[in-house]
Amino acid sequence: xxxxxxxxxxxxxxxxxxxxxxxxxxxxxxxxxxxxxxxxxxxxxxxxxxxxxxxxxxxxxxxxxxxxxxxxxxxxxxxxxxxxxxxxxxxxxxxxxxxxxxxxxxxxxxxxxxxxxxxxxxxxxxxxxxxxxxxxxxxxxxxxxxxxxxxxxxxxxxxxxxxxxxxxxxxxxxxxxxxxxxxxxxxxxxxxxxxxxxxxxxxxxxxxxxxxxxxxxxxxxxxxxxxxxxxxxxxxxxxxxxxxxxxxxxxxxxxxxxxxxxxxxxxxxxxxxxxxxxxxxxxxxxxxxxxxxxxxxxxxxxxxxxxxxxxxxxxxxxxxxxxxxxxxxxxxxxxxxxxxxxxxxxxxxxxxxxxxxxxxxxxxxxxxxxxxxxxxxxxxxxxxxxxxxxxxxxxxxxxxxxxxxxxxxxxxxxxxxxxxxxx
RNA sequence: GGGGCGUUGCCUGAGUGGCCUAAAGGACCGAAUUGCUAAUUCGGCGUAUGCCUUAAAGUGUACCGAGGGUUCGAUUCCCUCACGCCCCGCCA
Numbered sequence: 001x002x003x004x005x006x007x008x009x010x011x012x013x014x015x016x017x018x019x020x021x022x023x024x025x026x027x028x029x030x031x032x033x034x035x036x037x038x039x040x041x042x043x044x045x046x047x048x049x050x051x052x053x054x055x056x057x058x059x060x061x062x063x064x065x066x067x068x069x070x071x072x073x074x075x076x077x078x079x080x081x082x083x084x085x086x087x088x089x090x091x092x093x094x095x096x097x098x099x100x101x102x103x104x105x106x107x108x109x110x111x112x113x114x115x116x117x118x119x120x121x122x123x124x125x126x127x128x129x130x131x132x133x134x135x136x137x138x139x140x141x142x143x144x145x146x147x148x149x150x151x152x153x154x155x156x157x158x159x160x161x162x163x164x165x166x167x168x169x170x171x172x173x174x175x176x177x178x179x180x181x182x183x184x185x186x187x188x189x190x191x192x193x194x195x196x197x198x199x200x201x202x203x204x205x206x207x208x209x210x211x212x213x214x215x216x217x218x219x220x221x222x223x224x225x226x227x228x229x230x231x232x233x234x235x236x237x238x239x240x241x242x243x244x245x246x247x248x249x250x251x252x253x254x255x256x257x258x259x260x261x262x263x264x265x266x267x268x269x270x271x272x273x274x275x276x277x278x279x280x281x282x283x284x285x286x287x288x289x290x291x292x293x294x295x296x297x298x299x300x301x302x303x304x305x306x307x308x309x310x311x312x313x314x315x316x317x318x319x320x321x322x323x324x325x326x327x328x329x330x331x332x333x334x335x336x337x338x339x340x341x342x343x344x345x346x347x348x349x350x351x352x353x354x355x356x357x358x359x360x361x362x363x364x365x366x367x368x369x370x371x372x373x374x375x376x377x378x379x380x381x382x383x384x385x386x387x388x389x390x391x392x393x394x395x396x397x398x399x400x401x402x403x404x405x406x407x408x409x410x411x412x413x414x415x416x417x418x419x420x421x422x423x
Numbered sequence: 424g425g426g427g428c429g430u431u432g433c434c435u436g437a438g439u440g441g442c443c444u445a446a447a448g449g450a451c452c453g454a455a456u457u458g459c460u461a462a463u464u465c466g467g468c469g470u471a472u473g474c475c476u477u478a479a480a481g482u483g484u485a486c487c488g489a490g491g492g493u494u495c496g497a498u499u500c501c502c503u504c505a506c507g508c509c510c511c512g513c514c515a
Contacts, residue, residue, distance in 0.1 A: 043473050047484040054484090057496040061441045064495090076495050203506095246433050246470085248451075369470095371433080371451080377470080 001104050001365045003379070007033050017110030022119050022327035025106070032103045039096035046089045053079055053086060105214065109361040111326050112298075112335040118325030124338070125325065130309065131318035133342060134400040140345045143395040144276035146402060147173065150422050155276070165266070165274070165281035172422050176397075176409075177284060179416035180390055181259050184286040184311065188387055191307055193257035193288055198237035200260055201228040206240040209366040211332045221263050230263035234287040235384045242291060243366040246377060252370060253300055254291040257387070259284065277391035278350065284390040290383045291368060294360065297381035298335075301357045304385050305337050308353050311387055314412045317396055318342040320349065334359045341392065345399040350392040355385030398422075 006014055007029065014029055056075045063072040116125045147153035152173025158166040169177050189195055207213045207229050212220060221230040231237060238256050247254070262285050266274075273279050288307070292300050305321065312319040324336040333356040340349035360379040363369075369377040401408040406423030414420050 040473065043484080047473065050484055054496085057494095058441075060495045065441085072495080079495050248433080 001361060002107055002110065003360065003364055004032075004036055004100070004104070007036065014107075014110065018107065020111050020115065020117060020326040021108055021329065023108055028103055028107060032100065032107075035096060035100045035103060039093065039100055042089060042093040042096055046086075046093050049082065049086055049089060053082060105365075108331045109334050109358065111329060112357070112359075114323070115329065115335055116323060116325045119327035120325075121328050123325040124322040124328055127321040127323050127337065129318070129320040130313060131316065131341075133318050134344045136344055136400075136402065137404075140399070141402060142276065142345045143343070143398040146398045146407065147276070150407065152176070152398070152422070153277070163281075165279070167277065167280060173394075176394060176413075176417060176422070177390060179413050179418075180388075180393065181284060181286060183413055183416050184387055185257065185259055187311060187314075188257035188286065188288055188307075191255075193255040196234075196238055196241070196256055196258040198231075198234060198241075198258055198260065200231055200237075200263075202231055202236050202240065203228060206236055206243070209240050209243050210236045210362055211365070212236065215331075218267060219265055221265060231260060232264050233262050233285065233386075234258040234260035235289060238287065238289045239362065239382055239384070240366065242368045245368060247291065247368070247370040247380065249293070249370050249372055252291060252293045252380065253296065256289045257286065258289075259286045261285075262389075277395045278346075280391055286387055286390075288385050288387045291363070292381045292383060293370070294378065294381050297357050297359065297383060301335065301337075301355065301383055304355050304383060308339055308355055308385055308387050312339065312341065312352075314410070315393065315397070316410045317393070317400065318344075319352075330354075330356070332356075332358050332361050334361065339388075341396045343392070343396050343399050345402075346395075350395065351389075352392045352396075353386040353388050356383065358382045358384075 002014070011029065011033070015026060018026060018029070056079050060072050060075050060079075063069075063075070116123065118124070141149065144153075144155065147155075150173075151171050152169065154168045154170060155164075157168045158164070161168065185195060201223065204213060204227060207217075207220065212229070212232065217229075220232055222228075223230070237260075238258050241256070242254070261282055263282050266279055266281060277283075288304060290300055290304065309319070309321065319339055319341045322338045322340065324333075324338055329336050336354055336356040338351055339353035339355070340351050342348075343350050359381050362382045363379045368380050368382070370380050372378050397410070398407055401410070406421045409417050409420050409422065
């Protein structure tokens with residue numbers, strides 16, 4: 001949610017930002033300014049009346065204690081006269097406040113100045129590429145065939161137990177999964193992130209805080225009886241740890257990491273996009289989150305990018321880093337880098353991480369603040385990224401490292417996996 | 424599932440209708456003092472939102488889990504809901 005002050009002082013900045021993000025309903029901006037003016041006007045009216053009535057109530061008490069019944073009665077009559085009016089005004093004030101809130105949550109975050117113009121994924125900017133493209137023979141297999149050949153993942157069994165998009169990892173497949181989770185977590189902890197193991201279901205307030213509600217409830221699984229939502233990413237419980245708190249400035253930045261399964265309904269997806277591990281309803285991911293001083297957040301964003309990049313280097317996978325264009329960025333983000341790895345048998349790039357700075361957009365909603373040097377409260381910046389999402393990493397590891405004898409395990413994973421090859 | 428007790432500021436925690444302008448302590452900020460990784464003393468210090476200011480300052484209002492009600496006046500009394508803790512039951 002954008003802070004209201006922005007509209008008063010920097011309307012043009014808001015408008016140009018929304019245009020870059022390819023947001024259509026620009027009339028909302030003027031509407032917000034109008035409603036805000038009405039709100040302030042009504043607040044002034046209410047405050048003045050309330051001040052009068054409060055003073056009267058106090059004086060009634062004083063008169064009563066001195067036994068001046070007549071004066072007290074007169075004041076009571078005056079108060080009674082304004083009672084209806086006071087109710088009216090306060091109702092109108094709260095209507096304006098609600099309306100303003102409803103309008104504000106419909107506006108997306110504004111993009112950072114470095115965000116490229118553009119509307120579609122084709123217009124994303126490739127920042128850099130790395131890693132070596134594998135050279136595979138004619139008999140290269142896609143990961144779902146490798147998964148069957150070496151008994152790693154059973155997609156059919158998942159259909160039976162739950163439904164499509166819930167693969168069952170077993171044997172060496174399950175072990176590879178666990179190896180990756182442990183490696184990622186240790187790597188993050190070594191970089192100063194505190195490890196959490198959060199709840200995998202959240203309440204409405206948490207889902208609202210990170211922006212899944214009010215709009216995107218269709219993308220989450222909902223336990224109706226208890227009104228809990230299965231998390232689509234660990235970002236939700238982890239960022240909400242600090243919801244409604246004021247942090248001491250010297251504690252920033254706060255760095256957190258967590259493994260969690262992620263649940264996504266992915267309604268409407270079909271075809272080759274969902275083949276094998278490309279898109280599933282439940283998958284594992286290790287997430288990193290930072291709460292940052294506004295002056296430092298972009299520096300920290302770059303640090304997170306290079307952190308994730310090193311993970312991919314260590315896994316010896318060919319990757320590229322994209323700076324997303326305005327039209328392809330998420331609703332809440334100010335700047336996003338996507339990481340894609342090349343899936344050598346499918347011959348396509350697969351997204352495995354998305355690292356974003358949300359500036360104060362999420363924190364404003366969640367009321368995560370810090371006290372600055374002048375002991376004023378300011379809203380923190382939030383950042384997060386995947387480090388990393390597992391299924392597509394596994395897909396690429398299998399496809400890119402296949403050879404006649406089996407599948408090679410990258411050096412860094414060997415201690416976690418326990419052997420050097422899947423065969 | 425049954426019964427009991429709770430929810431107060433950045434944190435801990437008092438407060439049963441009007442000196443609550445919310446005690447006290449911690450943390451934090453400032454000053455004084457002391458030669459050893461800090462202690463002591465004094466002072467300051469809630470959040471949000473208006474108004475007025477270039478700004479600081481000043482000042483109004485709201486906020487004691489949420490929403491309603493009673494009252495001239497509610498942290499305090501009543502109702503509804505949410506959440507938490509304890510005991511019992513069931514269970515890993």
